[in-house]
Amino acid sequence: MTTADSEDEIDRHSAVVSDSAALVQLRAYIQNAGFQRGQKLPPERVLGPELGLRRFELRKAMETLVDEGVLWRHVGKGTFMARPTDQSDQNDLTALARTISPVDVMRARLSLEPALAREAAIHAPASAIATLRLTMERSHLAGTWREYEALDNDFHRQIAEASGSVVLLALFDQLNTLRRMVAWGNLARTGARPPRSHSSFNEHDMITDAIEARDADAAHNAMRTHLRSVEDRLFRAS
Structure with missing residues (x-):
């Protein structure tokens, strides 16, 4: 493996670690804040610095939670909680999905x-x-x-x-x-x-x-x- 290949591999690994850390951090923030269904999250420009995340890291973590159904985006209005942070409803849906x-x-x-x-x-x-x-x-x-x-x-x-x-x-x-x-x-x-x-x-x-x-x-x-x-x-x- 060349030096350039090694650097590329390190960059990819760092990106994966960064994405995972950002997602864990965002999940913890939502859980601790106790957001309710339909409640709006702070805008990215506010939430990013508050969590110490770069804009693209925060956006990717948010996209993951949108895909999971935890968050939903209303075009032009922001990002909202799609369901409560209590996991009982989620567990019921997970069981049903199987x-x-x-x-x-x-x-x-x-x-x-x-x-x-x-x-x-x-x-x-x-x-x-x-x-x-x-x-x-x-x-x-x-x-x-x-x-x-x-x-x-x-x-x-x-x-x-x-x-x-x-x-x-x-x-x-x-x-x-x-x-x-x-x-x-x-x-x-x-x-x-x-x-x-x-x-x-x-x-x-x-x-x-x-x-x-x-x-x-x-x-x-x-x-x-x-x-x-x-x-x-x-x-x-x-």
Whole structure:
């Protein structure tokens, strides 16, 4: 191994150690602070110096907790607790996740999310619709699949929020956490980012148009069509 190779290996090892330490530190901070569901975390520019973490270290640790369903991001508003720091609920979901399949998760989404879109068409304020539009625009500009998927998750949760029902929103959060826990396998990706022809772009437009038009039936049907399209891509690739 050359000196350059050794230095590269040391850099990679240091990065892994740094990522792990940042994640442990962020978990401890959240636990000790006792954040409750829906409570907003301090912005990165404040939290980073408080924890002694560089911005990219903190952001990567946050992304891990978003993937785990501990945190969720609301575009333009910040990062929030998705569930309490008490692990009893998490343990229940973990046990449930071991007994279900991706098909079970998709069936549940097909039952819940079209109803959320219907409710959003009835109850969403203009500000919620504007937020959906902004999230869609940002998803079109996503430079990576990971960035797109985070914005896609934001879009679906924003519809749940726009329903105006805290009960339905809580159900969505539980199902979304389960979705992240269930093993979906490795999906084939064409390119580093979603192509302009990615079907979800047009499907999201149709959902938002229906919500904005206050057409509850159209919103319900557009969401169901979208999820069927997602289902087809997921299970065709697996």
